[in-house]
Amino acid sequence: MSMRMRKKRNFDARMQACGDLLLAHGANGILNMKEAAENYRALIDFRAAFGNDLPVVLEIGCGKGGFVIALAKKEPSVNYLALEKMSNVILTPMEAVKKEGVENIRFLNIRAECLPCYIPEGSLDAIYLNFSTPLPKLGYATQRLTHRNFLEMYKKLLKKGGRILQKTDDRDFFDFSLEEYRACGFALENVTYDLHENGNPDWNIVTEYEQKWVERGLPIHRLEAVYLG
Ligand SMILES: C[S@@+](CC[C@H](N)C(=O)[O-])C[C@H]1O[C@@H](n2cnc3c(N)ncnc32)[C@H](O)[C@@H]1O
Secondary structure, three states: OOOOOOOOOOHHHHHHHOHHHEEEEOHHHOOOHHHHHHOOOOOOOHHHHHOOOOOEEEEEOOOOOHHHHHHHHHOOOOEEEEEOOOHHHHHHHHHHHHHHOOOOEEEEEOOHHHHHHOOOOOOEEEEEEEOOOOOOHHHHHHHOOOOHHHHHHHHHHEEEEEEEEEEEOOHHHHHHHHHHHHHOOOEEEEEEOOOOEOEOOOOOOOOHHHHHHHHOOOOOEEEEEEOOO
């Protein structure tokens, strides 16, 4: 844990108090594929985890969780999985979910790379990528969450007709993502370079990062990529 990111007070006890919401986690919340394979038990049984057979939607990199919590309240007939690699960060939405009694959210404290160890193939209705870390293209392209290696993985996890919904303020990352979706055979829909052009659309839930960029007057880019199967 870096100096910048000091552990929250009573961190371990507080994580434990939310333990029933956590479907997967690693030491320090950072799992690589080797650790994931070593900790492997079985793919998550959604019926056991949520207590029903409602559709399951994943958010990758939920951060403080304002988006997924608002969405889960708005759509009670959908189950949400909120994934975040930083344990110190994921504690915030977990405690909010506990406090507010939101019933249709569970958490994964893992790196996105490890998803195939946890999520059954063909099981997700949608994946949200909100303001994923853009990372410079040069040298880091393979770590971008929309690099084709990730898209091929998402294709396995999504149901046929399932979609990825992405928002970012980073134009270079957005254009890179568009190319990657096309290369992987996704159909692109509702592509916009300025989501807030006429004010925030009434259906759009603004994330923590989005709020910051909108206040600074930066345009928000958004797309939907449909997995045709
Ligand atoms: C820029 S923040 C955006 C947070 C939130 N979605 C929002 O819009 O306010 C990106 C988040 O994704 C997480 N993240 C980045 N790469 C990740 C990965 N490979 N696996 C899981 N989480 C990741 C970071 O820890 C961070 O919390």
